[in-house]
Amino acid sequence: MIDLKSIPSAKEDLDRYEVENNFHSWSFQPAVSPPRVVSAKGVRFTTEDGRERLDFSSCFVSHNIGHQDERVVDAICEQAKTLTSFAPSLSNKPRAILAKMLAEVTPGDLERSFITLGGAEANEAAVKIAHQYTGRRKVVTRYRTYHGGTASAMSLSAGDSRGWAQVLGGTEIVTVPQPYCYRCSFGQTYPSCELQCVKYIDEAIDLEGGADKVAAIIFEPVTGANGIIVPPKEYFPMLREVCDKHDVLMIADEVMTGFGRTGKWFAMDHWNVVPDIMTMAKGMTCGYLPMGATVVRKQIGDRFKEQFFAHGATYAGHALGCATANALIPIYQEDNLIEKSEKLGQYLLDKAQELKEKHPCVGDVRGLGLFVGIELVKNKATKEPLTPTNAKVMPGMNPKLEIAKKLGELGMMAMAANPVNVIALAPPLIISKDEIDEGVAIMDEALKVGDRFTA
Numbered sequence: 122m123i124d125l126k127s128i129p130s131a132k133e134d135l136d137r138y139e140v141e142n143n144f145h146s147w148s149f150q151p152a153v154s155p156p157r158v159v160s161a162k163g164v165r166f167t168t169e170d171g172r173e174r175l176d177f178s179s180c181f182v183s184h185n186i187g188h189q190d191e192r193v194v195d196a197i198c199e200q201a202k203t204l205t206s207f208a209p210s211l212s213n214k215p216r217a218i219l220a221k222m223l224a225e226v227t228p229g230d231l232e233r234s235f236i237t238l239g240g241a242e243a244n245e246a247a248v249k250i251a252h253q254y255t256g257r258r259k260v261v262t263r264y265r266t267y268h269g270g271t272a273s274a275m276s277l278s279a280g281d282s283r284g285w286a287q288v289l290g291g292t293e294i295v296t297v298p299q300p301y302c303y304r305c306s307f308g309q310t311y312p313s314c315e316l317q318c319v320k321y322i323d324e325a326i327d328l329e330g331g332a333d334k335v336a337a338i339i340f341e342p343v344t345g346a347n348g349i350i351v352p353p354k355e356y357f358p359m360l361r362e363v364c365d366k367h368d369v370l371m372i373a374d375e376v377m378t379g380f381g382r383t384g385k386w387f388a389m390d391h392w393n394v395v396p397d398i399m400t401m402a403k404g405m406t407c408g409y410l411p412m413g414a415t416v417v418r419k420q421i422g423d424r425f426k427e428q429f430f431a432h433g434a435t436y437a438g439h440a441l442g443c444a445t446a447n448a449l450i451p452i453y454q455e456d457n458l459i460e461k462s463e464k465l466g467q468y469l470l471d472k473a474q475e476l477k478e479k480h481p482c483v484g485d486v487r488g489l490g491l492f493v494g495i496e497l498v499k500n501k502a503t504k505e506p507l508t509p510t511n512a513k514v515m516p517g518m519n520p521k522l523e524i525a526k527k528l529g530e531l532g533m534m535a536m537a538a539n540p541v542n543v544i545a546l547a548p549p550l551i552i553s554k555d556e557i558d559e560g561v562a563i564m565d566e567a568l569k570v571g572d573r574f575t576a
């Protein structure tokens with residue numbers, strides 16, 4: 122073994138470790154290292170070659186307050202000097218404060234939190250709570266969605282004594298369509314469709330055994346990685362009624378949409394619908410430290426005064442992470458970032474609509490707040506997708522990745538790595554109008570690459 126304190130770290134060494142020793146998420150493992158980021162500030166980041174680029178993705182929609190805000194960095198250093206973490210069976214001040222803060226910012230009577238290390242874990246906890254609260258195994262989900270990368274870990278923990286309180290057999294999944302109006306699964310048009318997508322969920326829950334079998338429905342209020350799908354305004358009020366009728370819990374995955382991304386604290390605030398369980402991560406600590414949370418309504422929280430809460434983690438409510446969130450969440454309020462997201466989001470949406478008029482490869486533009494999607498097509502009239510849509514990620518050239526490559530060359534990163542035909546524009550909420558103009562001009566240039574692939 123080499124001396125661990127002096128691992129060679131020249132550029133070529135680091136490149137080699139990336140290629141030979143590190144797993145890169147959701148990709149064929151690369152033959153060359155991606156560019157190395159050395160610093161970031163505000164809405165920009167700098168790579169090893171000294172080049173500065175505009176971050177129009179907020180690093181997978183997480184860095185809502187921008188990079189390296191000194192107020193947060195200072196709070197992290199301060200907390201790190203006294204207590205980084207301790208066993209979750211004992212209390213720590215940052216965790217207690219954060220649990221109260223989350224009860225304040227979330228809608229309705231969402232009031233009790235399980236604090237996790239990220240979004241997938243928050244959703245795992247949410248589904249487990251739904252199983253335990255209802256005693257039912259089925260969970261409805263929707264096509265074209267992403268809720269995180271973990272397997273249902275506990276199903277695999279065979280023989281562990283904590284297994285007695287689980288609802289055995291894991292989750293049974295029931296899948297229903299999205300309110301994807303640009304490509305309606307029912308071939309209809311809003312509003313004459315009368316929300317067939319919700320009526321279908323009503324019928325599906327009935328056919329799956331209703332209140333005897335179905336625990337919950339999980340959804341992204343505005344679908345993120347799978348295409349910035351914004352539902353019609355009636356969708357969530359109607360879905361709430363369907364869930365109440367069947368006594369099925371609503372789990373809103375606000376991992377991407379939470380903390381101002383859509384122009385409200387949480388996207389569900391747009392429709393005044395209170396979900397039974399809400400999950401969050403990303404904008405909660407904006408990547409300064411990894412954190413997430415599962416927040417439940419009073420009635421659900423109260424149940425676990427009498428019923429064993431069969432979930433936990435060594436770093437649940439990690440003190441340093443909680444202190445980070447406690448310093449960061451008030452910044453949304455102090456700097457009016459939620460209002461800014463609403464106002465500048467409309468500006469960005471209008472600018473993106475202009476791109477649709479100009480470019481043959483742009484079939485649709487949609488968004489809410491600073492969360493705007495550009496859907497790429499081969500043919501505007503037929504809506505034929507720019508890259509064929511199926512669930513298999515193929516190696517080789519993908520026109521969208523060619524556009525993303527061009528964006529990189531021109532000095533910008535947008536959210537284009539996911540396998541759907543949508544490029545998401547989601548800059549930090551601190552962005553200025555001039556910086557939006559700068560980003561849209563780069564996008565305008567890069568979309569010319571997409572135009573070459575059109576019919």
Ligand SMILES: Cc1ncc(COP(=O)(O)O)c(C=O)c1O
Pocket residue numbers: 181238239240241242244267268269270341345346374375376377402403
């Ligand atoms: C809506 C949604 N839920 C859950 C997750 C998973 O979060 P994490 O990557 O922090 O586990 C993501 C990640 O992109 C997401 O977009």
